Each structure stands twice: as structure tokens, then as C-alpha cells.
Amino acid sequence: MTLQQMAVLPVAIPLLSAALILATAPILPRRMPDVLAILIALCCAGLCGFLADRSAAGPIVTWFGGWTPRGGQPIGIAFVVTPAGGWIAAFIAALFAATLVFSWGFFEKTSAHFHLLMLLFMAGQIGFCLTHDLFNLFVWFELMSVAAFALTGYALRSSALSGALNFTVVNTIGAYLILAGIGLAYSRTGALDFAGIARGVSASPGDPVVVASFCLLSTGLLIKGAQVPFQFWLPDAHSVAHSPVSVIFSGAMVAIALFGIAELYWAVFASAPVVHALMHGLLLGMGTASAALGGVMALLQRHVKRLLAFSTISHAGIMLIGFALLDRQGVSGALVYLVGHGLVKGSLFMGAGILLARLGGADEIGLRGAGRQIWPAGVAIGAGGLLLAGLPLGVMDAGLERIWDAARLAGCWPAEIAICAGLVCTGAAVLRVTGRVFAGLGPVPGEEERSPTEDEREDADRPLWLMLLPVAALLVLAVPLRHDADRIGWLAAQALMAPQTNAILGMGRLHAIVPPPWRVAPHSVLPWIATAAAILVAALQLFWHRLPCPLAHGFDRFAAPALRGLSALQSGRVADYVAWLTAGLALFGVAASFG
């Protein structure tokens, strides 16, 4: 089997097996769907990793149905595996495998439907990373959206259903915008293949239709990527979905939407000067705002999953900053950060799942000191918190150092401050949870401080070690691979930023991906400062009641109203979110007019 034929399998295998599982569900043995799904995810991870590794010698291009371009005119759909898309797809499949182990037996009540949805969800995400065709990209985007809507509502509590509804409405509007953007690109260039459109774009780079197409496409993806002001749906959805589902949402789905923007930019739109300005101006601003806002909001939460959801907004913002700096260092950092953050955030959401299963809740205040018996989970959550805060260890740090370095060299100080704020706040929030739940720190809650939450206990039907195993696996992957991840990220950035457009269209030879000489990721003092500051902020919050009176008083007087205002924006009403979405579109309109 050639590499070209193999490039289809990571999508085709989960699709076929999902259909077969549905067809044979009544006669399958009870644990069979679980076993099958885990094996398929592992197999896809291996395949993607193998393909990504081989693609360093030249992108692997496969045309479905054998429809290779005719005279430079693409007529079919292509998958193009590069080190960028390939390694991200491998990471996604690995995250799915870990999640499926984590949710072993959890969903057997609803026959095999959970596995059907998860396999299709995975196939959609992998297809999204590998495809080289704009409409095909939309198909996979929609597949993963539909699966995600159903998986959010799966918990079937009223909060889950209303969260799923907000998610569905806002994201469906995003899908419409993407479809409109595809229509505009096609009307101008007559092609759907990235390389075909790119040729049309470079023929008329100043065309407003091309710019509008980019605006619509990136708005749709920014909604999925939960960037300010499109981020409101995310905390509502991620905090109410079952924790195994939230692992995938926060670890992979949000991040690959941002990867999609980066891929579209370099593969299609890079020759349009207005798009360059939008990417380096507006999107950088949105990333900056998200990094800061997500961090501050995370600090204000007491529901652990909601807290983690806000931290996802913040870290996705850091990723977007990396991409939007349009600099090799930043892009390679963002790609590495995507994987590192996914591993850490995945293990943290699993930690929240352990709280829900073992302690029957995820309310930080109510669980004060309740976690002592399950201390290994506390160790994992605490380690995750330190890594979120920027502890200079592992994959996440390698990405962060490069993004930080790129922002510093670009002289982009607001982004630098926002990155710091995001790291410190999200790290502090998770550390505070660890301290309160597992060490019993902080004031004893009064009866009135108990939150009136609904019962959201998840079934404790599997042993603790089985739940801790994937958490440990993700954290172990996240730490020692720093060096390799950084080297691959450097190669992947080259593949992403220098697409071989003409060769893919059959005009010229595909050649090996040769990045400029690689230097070890820089080490700066920032991570240490951020980690120390996060511990300090966590301690401050835990021991607030013991602070000297004027200090606490002053804070309550000046900062508290502003923070309340921020929280009020997150109203839970979908009409508000749509109004903010329009505001984001207006930002695009104004920026494109003046940019």
C-alpha cells in the first residue's frame, strides 16, 4: 500500500467502523464497542504519526477517486498530509484514545450511540486537519459540529440542554458564515482546492470579494475557536457536557479551529495584503483580549469545569497570538503549544471528571477538603495547574517560550502582558482549586456559601486507577517530549508557512520540507515569574480572609464592580451572544475597510 493510499485511512477507518457499529449494535457483545473504539483511535494515532513522519520528505498528496488536476485545474478533492496537519491529527487520535479509556463503560446504557458519535467526531477532526479542499473542510467542520452538539446534550440535564442549545445556535451561525465565505471564494476563483483558490487570490490580491471571503471564513472558525467576542458559548457548553466530552472539546476542537485559520491563511490568502493586515492586526488583538479575559474570568469561577472552560479561552488566545504574529518562531510555538495545552487541559478535565464521579460534584467551595482520599487526583490536578501557569517543563513550555520570544521581538507588548495575565490567572485558579479541595485550605464555607447547583454526579462505575491511568499518560506525554516536540514544530511551521501550491496542482515536483537551521527553544525567566505569581495569587485568594482589612476593602471597592460587570456579560442568553457575534463581524468589516 502506498503512502498516498494510506493517507485516507485515518478518516476512512473510523467512518466505516462507526457505520458498522451502528448496523450491528444489537448483536455486539457488551464491551465490544468500547474495545473497538479504543483500538481504532490508537490505530489512527499510529497511522497519522507514521504519515506525518514520512511527509517530511515531501507532502503526501492523494486525490480521491484518482481525479488528479487537469492542466493545473483541480477537479477532485485532495488530502495533503504535511508534518503540521499530520502531527496534529496524530495528537487528536491519541487524545481520543485516552478519553475512551477514561470513559470505559461509562456510556453503556445508551447502547453504542456514544461510540458512534465519538468515532465520527474523531473522523471529522482528523479530516479537518488533513483536507486540502475548502468545501471538504466544511464537511468535516460540520461533522464535528453535529457530533459535538449531540455529545453536549448527552448529559440531558436542563443546564446541559440549554448549554447545548447556545452552542448549537452560535456555531450554526458560524457554519453559515463559513459557507458564505466558501461561496465568495468560489465565485471569484472558480476553485475549491486550496491551491486552486490561492492561484486565483494571487491573481487579484486586492479584490474585496477575496477579503470578505477571508473575513467570513475566519469569523466562523473564530466562533469555534472561542475568541473574543465570539467566546460566550464555550463556558456554557464545556462546563455542562460530560467530562470525557469536555476533554475533547477543550483539548482539541477549539485549538484545531485556530489551526484551520492559520492553514487557510498560508495556503490560500497570504498574497492578499488586506488579509495580512487583518491577521496581524485584528486577529492578534482578538487573541490578546481572549488571553487576558479568559484568565480573569477563570479566576472568578468556583465550578471547576467552568473554570477550566474559561482557561481554555485564555490559552487558545495565546495560540492565536502565536499564529497571528505571522512569524516562524511564533507559528512553530503555537503548533507546539496546541499539542502541549491539549495534553494538559485534557488531563485537567479528566481530573474534574474524577471529582464528579468520586466526590459527587465540581463545586470548589462545597468540596473543601473532600478530596483527601483521592489524593493522587490532587497531585495530577496540581501538576496540571503548574504546567498551565507556565512551569518551564515539557511540551507546553517549549511552545510558550517561542510565542513569547516572537511577541517580544515584534515589540508587541500588549500581547506579552496578556500572555502573562493568562498564564498567571489560569494557573492560579487551578492551584487554588487543588489547595482547597485536596488540602482543605481556605476559609470554612458557611451554609449560605453552598452553591445551589443541580446534581451533576457522574457514575462512579469504574475503579479510580482506570480513571487515573489516562490522566497520568497525558501528563507523562506532556513532560519529557519537549525537545522532540519543538523540533517537529519547527519543521511543521515550515510546512504550514510555505505550502507547495504549484507542485500540488501537478505543476512541478513535490520537494522535501527544509526549514532554516533549528535552534533550541529559548529559555527565558518569564515561566518562573509566571509560576511564582500564580502560586502567590492562588495563596492570596485562599487566605483572603486573613489579609489586613484596608487592602481587602480597597479591592472590594474598586475591582469588584468591574469584575461583576464582566461576569454579567456571560448571561447565558443566546440572543446576547448573537448580538456580540454581530459586533465581531462589525469589527471585521471596519478593520477590513481601514486596514
Add this chain to the structure above:
Amino acid sequence: MSPRLRRLLFLACCALVLPAVLHVAAHMPRFGDHSMPYGDLINAVALAERHTTNMVSAINFDYRGFDTLGEEMMLLCAVGGATVLLRGSRGETESEPQRVPGRPIIARADSTVLASRLFGAVVILFGLYVVLHAMTTPGGGFQGGAIIASGLLCVFLGEGYPGWRRVAPSELFDALEGGGAALYALCGFASLVMGLPFLQNMLPFGQKGDLFSGGLMQFENAGVGAAVTGGFVILLIEFLEETREPVPDGDEEGDDP
């Protein structure tokens, strides 16, 4: 945000984005003035290369057949998701919808029964016709599958709920839906096994304009037809369950088996 403030924000943003929209609209290709190299190319080559006279089917199942596989799976996903949510919110955890005793059953007029029996058969037959003629005339598995499913709905109209549940066991239609989608995917794997690119059409294309032209597309089309029929019937089963609220009083006639 108060409704008033929200409306204000929305309208202000629309006003801001309007000039940009108008500017883009002014630069769109004029109506009827498109140069569509892709469409021209397909029109020029599809009849010669694939022997189908329905170009839309040629695009759906061959040139962009991989998109259709994705769409197919989206249907599977949407139906599966809807099933889980509806069954779950009715409190059913089994895979098979439960019969709640005491649900009302409304007697049908003889004319309704007769009309449903006549129309049901005709509609199903017409659906099969549309599926079969995918390569020659407008239509195909998607459209035909939806028609067949609505033909089956006539059973509910004429025979009432028990009759409907007799002809529409959800396991059968789950299998039809999954099996149809799997058939489509297997077409791709068949190409791979023969050493060709995924979904490459390797069967004889047949006579131009013939019912059975198009080679591999016939199987893909049949898979889509089966999957859409199955998916729609599953949705109908779940939707009809939703309408059958149990009646609180005990004085109506039940439909216990």
C-alpha cells in the same frame, strides 16, 4: 443585557458592517457573468468518462464522492444524536423505544385507511424509482431515500401506531442506515484493495444514458439510498414517540399488545 440594549447593539453593529457588505456586493461578479471553469470542465468530460447523463450525480458520487461520504456520515451522526437526546429525555435507556401503556389511539376513517394504503405503496414505489434513476435523471439516493421514508409514514397514517411499530422496528432501520453508510465506505476500500486511489471508479461504466451506467456510482448510490431511508425512518420513529404523551386519566382505550 436588557432586550433594548441588545437590540441597540445589534442594530449599531449592522449599521457598521453595512458599508463593507455593500462594497463587496458591488465587486461581486455580475449576475450571469460567471466564468465557471469547474462546471465547464465537468460538462465537457463527465459524459465521456463516466457515461452518466446526470452530471449532478457524477459530481456527487465520483468527482467529489468523498464529500458525499462525509455528508452521509453527518446524517448518521445527526440521527444518532437526535435519537440519544430524545430517548434520553423521555427517560428511556434501552436502545428500543418503550411502549407506554395508556397512550391514546385515534380511530381512522375507512377512507383514510384506503387512501393511505394506496398512496403508501405508490410513494414507496416512486421513491425506489428515483433512487434507481440516479445516473440518468435528476434524483438519486438522497432524494429517493427521503421519499421512501415518507411513503412508510403512510402506514402510520392508515394503520395507526401499532401497525407503524410492526413495520418499523428500529433495529432493522438502524441496520439499514448503518449498513448503507458502510456500503459507501466499503466502495472506497474496494478501490484501495485493488491498488487504486480511494473511491476510484473501477467498474465498467455501461451504456451512456442506461439505467445501470456509472460503474461504482451505482453501489454508492444504493448505499446512500439505504442509509437515508434508514435514517429518516429512525427519526420518524423517535418523533412519533414524542407525540405520544401518556394521558393521565385511565379512561381512554390503550393499545396494549
